[in-house]
Amino acid sequence: MLHCSRILALTKRGTLCRVPIQRYFHQRLRAALSLLPRALRFALYRSFVDCDLAPDPRLTLKIAQTKEELEACFRLLHGAYVSSGFMRPDPSGMRVNLYHALPTTTTLCAKFDGSVVGTISLIRESVFGFPLQSIFDLHGIREKKGRIAEVSALAVDQRFRNTGGSILFPLMKFMYEYCITFFDTRHLVIAVNPNRIEMYESLLLFQRLMENQVDNYDFANGAPAVGASLDLQAATLANRCGGRRQRAGDGRSHRLDTPARADTQRPTPGL
Numbered sequence: 145m146l147h148c149s150r151i152l153a154l155t156k157r158g159t160l161c162r163v164p165i166q167r168y169f170h171q172r173l174r175a176a177l178s179l180l181p182r183a184l185r186f187a188l189y190r191s192f193v194d195c196d197l198a199p200d201p202r203l204t205l206k207i208a209q210t211k212e213e214l215e216a217c218f219r220l221l222h223g224a225y226v227s228s229g230f231m232r233p234d235p236s237g238m239r240v241n242l243y244h245a246l247p248t249t250t251t252l253c254a255k256f257d258g259s260v261v262g263t264i265s266l267i268r269e270s271v272f273g274f275p276l277q278s279i280f281d282l283h284g285i286r287e288k289k290g291r292i293a294e295v296s297a298l299a300v301d302q303r304f305r306n307t308g309g310s311i312l313f314p315l316m317k318f319m320y321e322y323c324i325t326f327f328d329t330r331h332l333v334i335a336v337n338p339n340r341i342e343m344y345e346s347l348l349l350f351q352r353l354m355e356n357q358v359d360n361y362d363f364a365n366g367a368p369a370v371g372a373s374l375d376l377q378a379a380t381l382a383n384r385c386g387g388r389r390q391r392a393g394d395g396r397s398h399r400l401d402t403p404a405r406a407d408t409q410r411p412t413p414g415l
Contacts, residue, residue: 186346193309193347200256200310205318208251208263216260217253224299228337230364243267243275243296251297252322254315261304262311264319265297268327276335279358280371290330293323316348324376332374335361341370349379
């Protein structure tokens with residue numbers, strides 16, 4: 145019998161902490177799914193997703209333009225990274241790094257009813273290279289034609305993490321279109337935790353840069369990481385939603401701020 149201290153944790157007031165319990169069962173579920181054939185696992189992952197063609201009209205996808213929007217993105221990122229063990233708590237309550245201060249980095253956000261509930265950053269190549277270059281070789285990607293950008297700093301508000309991708313997938317779609325339309329990006333690269341790589345493979349069509357994982361990634365507080373890439377020309381909008389449940393909706397469309405207008409504002413250095 146498992147000792148309860150492995151599953152449960154007590155707060156200072158003696159109440160049960162739900163996070164360790166959820167983490168434990170998520171680990172057990174992933175272990176069970178790993179026993180299934182790859183094709184069956186991927187089909188199962190896709191069945192969990194509700195790809196709504198008409199997202200909630202309260203959802204807005206845009207570039208984080210103001211100081212308040214950027215700080216909200218960085219606070220959301222800080223909470224997600226701390227809870228996942230990818231960083232230690234920072235007194236500022238925000239996760240910000242050198243790349244966020246560069247003009248070659250764009251931070252996107254999803255706002256629901258005016259509040260930031262999702263964020264993702266795009267890092268284009270500069271003299272500093274890409275964060276994942278410290279552990280992954282991009283030589284094979286560079287041999288192919290097209291510009292490269294790294295997807296980084298992804299976080300979704302905890303209230304929307306179990307909603308079938310209602311925030312994640314519109315945000316990713318916006319990011320794809322922004323990359324292609326305004327920066328002529330061909331390849332996206334990403335470093336993700338091994339526990340999440342199959343989501344990127346099965347739902348977002350990423351392919352691993354190498355078979356083995358890296359056990360210690362300094363950029364994520366020493367957590368293990370797997371590198372992956374996506375050829376945006378090969379990943380059409382049709383097969384991004386292929387095989388997933390789709391709802392036709394009622395003809396509504398979510399608000400999508402014009403990237404060309406928003407792109408004139410860059411992240412404020414020093415945040």
